Amino acid sequence: MAESYAVTTIAGRKEDGSDGVFKSIGGGIAFAGMRGESALFDRMFGGALAMPYTVTADGLVVSGPCIVYGFCCNAGTTPTLVLYNNTAASGQKVHAALAAGHVIGTQITFPCGIYCANGLYADINGASADFTVFALPIAG
Numbered sequence: 001m002a003e004s005y006a007v008t009t010i011a012g013r014k015e016d017g018s019d020g021v022f023k024s025i026g027g028g029i030a031f032a033g034m035r036g037e038s039a040l041f042d043r044m045f046g047g048a049l050a051m052p053y054t055v056t057a058d059g060l061v062v063s064g065p066c067i068v069y070g071f072c073c074n075a076g077t078t079p080t081l082v083l084y085n086n087t088a089a090s091g092q093k094v095h096a097a098l099a100a101g102h103v104i105g106t107q108i109t110f111p112c113g114i115y116c117a118n119g120l121y122a123d124i125n126g127a128s129a130d131f132t133v134f135a136l137p138i139a140g
Helices: none
Strands: 009-013 019-025 028-032 051-055 059-062 066-084 093-095 107-116 120-137
Touching: 051 059, 059 066, 093 107, 107 120
Parallel strands: none
Antiparallel strands: 009 019, 019 028, 051 120, 059 120, 066 093, 066 107, 066 120
């Protein structure tokens, strides 16, 4: 009759050459102590890597489907920004106008990514308005 053994930890080397420890979780082996790992939820923190798009005039930010995560106001005299799930300044608003007179450098991050099936259009106003929009294009 074959004997069975329970493995609780295994020591080894990570790809970067540093020492690592693996732990047994429910019969499987999982890496313990990875940077960014939540021990409580056993998940990696982080999210999709959005691309920064500089917007200084009305226009199409992303031409196809995308996920928009937020934006930052970089400069301008009473700059405002309206984002649309469209290829023009009409249709579904993703974000209503940012109030004029807010502090330059204000970053607006949405609580979750917003899917824009039709593309992402930016309508800006204000002298020398400059925004960075954070979005992730989705291959369709």
